[in-house]
Amino acid sequence: MSAVWLHVGQCGNQIGEEGWQILTRENVPHAEADPYPFCSPDGKLSAICVDSEPKVVRKLQKQVKSGSFRENNLIVGKRGRGNNWAYGYHGLHSATEKNLLERTMESLRKEVERRDCYCGTVLFHSLSGGTGAGLGSRLCEAIRDKYSLGQILSVTVAPHQAGESPLQHYNSLLCLSWLQRHVDGVLRFQNDAMLRRTAALLGKKAPVSDMQPQVSLSAMNTYVASCLAGLLYPLKAFTTGSGISMGMEPWELLRSVCPMPTMKFLHIAQGCKRGTVFWDSLAASVVHSLPRESHAGQPLHYSTSVLAVARSYQEDTFLLSRDSVLRKLKQAYRCVPWNPFPLSCWTDSLNIVEPGCHSHSLTICANQGSSAELLQQVVARAEAMYKTNTYLHWYWRYGCEEADFQQAFETLCSVADDYSRLGE
Known part of the structure; x- marks a missing residue:
């Protein structure tokens, strides 16, 4: 792959841990010439994990011993950032801690030099934490300055509206502003929406009408990782005849759904099914989770562009239903009339979300007005x-x-x- 994967803070590293378990499964039939499209030539993942506290990143030491991660790419500090964007962005003033940013950029430089072709960085982080929001913002700025021709795709998790930290609104405000200025696209996940979607997939209901259903943090992280795998795992369409992935998926994604630099916040949804698949019904289950109206009571939001990624061992069945599925998506996402080609579609015969069984997944990425x-x-x-x-x-x-x-x-x-x- 042409990307370097950067996990920042507790949330970014937890999602990364779930994601790499999906993407590096042994039963996934990778191409011979490119056994793991996310690795350097020496077989280690092109991933960097950084946090101001050691407790989350230290869990990845097992994967260092197994040869998956490069030990120098696990970068930890000794003190947290107090859920404070300013603390994370500007860092500590002590000589032992102030180099957290420098150590990360040095590891990034080495990973870039290991790439045959470096096209950009995929950054995982949250909006509410001091490290994820603050240090994440600083890294976006530093990467944009150092590698101005590379693209940056942010995978961002927004906190619960009910509150996770008294400083979360300031942190989110400042981090979103930095993302708007320095990155090319933001795959946004909101904890409240993820909680409802994960609960629906698990068949759980809230015990009382005004309470949230009980869903584990691990289940929510797995859902995010599943969406990212369905969206970003290499497709045969972007693979050369020699079997080597060109790593185009993140950057083709940006070209498809971020046509205007002022609007770069992307909504993700996914549906999966085993056995016989009816793509129309699978598409209906995905769009069913879309809100019927905004919180202000206004009609559904418009979308500038929509990308559908269908993965199935019966790839041809989707192609037969393609037109009706895209019509349904165009109507549900209310594509703007001024974009003559608002819909894009990718297909692949490997469903990375659930390999090894007769499974199908449909992942939707939309540049939607709900970001407002x-x-x-x-x-x-x-x-x-x-x-x-x-x-x-x-x-x-x-x-x-x-x-x-x-x-x-x-x-x-x-x-x-x-x-x-x-x-x-």
Whole structure:
């Protein structure tokens, strides 16, 4: 592959751990010339795991011993970042810790040099944590500055709206602003939506109407990893005749669903089925999870572009149903009338989500106006706190300035307005 995979913070590393278990399964029939498309020539994963605390990354030591991970690519600090974006972005001032960014960039440089062709970085992180949001933002900026021709795809997890940290709205505001400025695309996952979708897949219901269903964090991480595998695992269409993957999937994805640089926040959904498949019904199960209206009571959001990735050992059955499936997706996602070609479709005969059985998966990636809701909620809650100076002293203490907040508010409001006007 042409990508380097960078996992930052607790959330980014936990998703990465689940993802690599799916992508490097022994029963996956990889091409002879390219046994693992995510590895360097020496057989080790082109992945870097970084966290300011050792507890999550240390769990990957077993995979170092098995030869999967490169030990120098497991980068840990000794102190957390206190769920504070400014603390994560600017780092500690002590001589022992201030090089966390430098160590990560040095490992990234070595991985880039191991690539025959480096095209970009895929970054995994959350919006709410000090390391994932703060250090993640700083890394996006540093990578963009160092490798200006490479692309950056962010896999971002937004916190529960009910609250995970008192600083999560500030962290989300600043991190989203940095992502808008420095990355090429953002695959956004929201904990509330993931919880509902995972519960539905597991057949669980909330015990009381106003309570969330009980779903483990591991199950949610597995769902995210499954979506990413369905979306980004190499396809035969992007593989050379010699069997070597060109690693085009992340960057072809960006070309397909991010036609405008001002709108780069992407919604992901996935449906899987075993046995006989009816693609129309599988597509219906995927779009069923879409909200019927916005929180403000407005009609469904518009989408600038939609990508469908169908994986099945019966690849030809999807091709027979292709037109009807794409019609259903175009209607459900309300593709904008001014884009003459809003739909793209990829197919492959290997379902990486559940290899080795008669299984089928349909993964949808859409550049959808629902991103405006996330941005507006983040801005509204952060602004309410900002006006009363709530917790701001923790940001001033670690080097943040008023200009950082003002620019973040302006950036997100502008992007939200662009998404809100999609149907005009």
